[in-house]
Amino acid sequence: MNKASNISHLYILSGGRSRRFGSDKALAEINGVPILQSVVDGLRPYSEYVTLITGQTKRYKEFGTRVITDKPSGVGPIGGLCAALTDRKVTHGEGWLLLAACDLVQPHKEWIKPLIKYITSTDARAIAYRGDQWEPMLALYHTDLLPTVDGMIRQHSFAMHRLLVQVNAQAVDLPDGQTGIPQVNTPAEFVTAQKLGTL
Numbered sequence: 001m002n003k004a005s006n007i008s009h010l011y012i013l014s015g016g017r018s019r020r021f022g023s024d025k026a027l028a029e030i031n032g033v034p035i036l037q038s039v040v041d042g043l044r045p046y047s048e049y050v051t052l053i054t055g056q057t058k059r060y061k062e063f064g065t066r067v068i069t070d071k072p073s074g075v076g077p078i079g080g081l082c083a084a085l086t087d088r089k090v091t092h093g094e095g096w097l098l099l100a101a102c103d104l105v106q107p108h109k110e111w112i113k114p115l116i117k118y119i120t121s122t123d124a125r126a127i128a129y130r131g132d133q134w135e136p137m138l139a140l141y142h143t144d145l146l147p148t149v150d151g152m153i154r155q156h157s158f159a160m161h162r163l164l165v166q167v168n169a170q171a172v173d174l175p176d177g178q179t180g181i182p183q184v185n186t187p188a189e190f191v192t193a194q195k196l197g198t199l
Contacts, residue, residue, distance in 0.1 A: 007096055007097065007112065008095075009088050009096070009097040010043055010047035010051070011052075011084035011087070011100070012050070012052050013099065035102065036060065038107070039100060039103075040065060042109060043100055046112045049066075049091075050066065052066070054070070055070060056069060068087055075153055078153060078160055081141060081160070082150060082153060084141070095142065096141070098112065098139075099136075099141055100138050111175055116140070118140075118170050118172065124170035125142040126139060128140070128170070129172050131178075136161060138181045
């Protein structure tokens with residue numbers, strides 16, 4: 001695998017409660033394929049190590065992928081990021097990881113290249129797309145951020161976009177034709193994705 005063109009550690013946030021969706025959206029299927037599986041398959045070409053982050057390690061064993069739990073749990077995506085940064089540092093030392101949500105709509109591996117190219121040209125420790133707002137659910141984070149993330153959690157500041165602002169993240173223009181990084185959060189968004197065939 002070409003280390004210059006990939007980010008070796010992929011962590012997929014899969015521990016949400018799917019309150020707005022009404023059921024486990026990670027397992028919702030289009031053409032017989034769970035959304036979570038499409039995310040794993042879509043982003044795996046850029047990753048040597050793929051890990052799911054959930055509320056409990058018994059979930060999603062059927063995907064045959066390594067699973068770890070949120071740290072801490074119940075605080076939203078920032079808890080998953082904290083777990084990912086900690087795991088990355090403990091298992092393979094300092095470095096970058098790609099964080100992705102389990103409900104991305106048709107995640108294209110080509111979306112990763114514009115993020116990766118900034119690794120060697122920025123001093124920032126987070127690299128994320130930004131249009132009208134930050135897109136923290138498909139972004140690169142460095143283990144150097146762990147103390148900052150841990151501190152925010154201790155202060156009960158859980159918003160991922162605040163983290164990106166606080167650490168002066170490297171902003172990347174959205175891919176051509178994209179107004180944001182699409183996710184499936186509601187049944188209506190799922191129906192739209194089905195009709196468009198984008199999963």
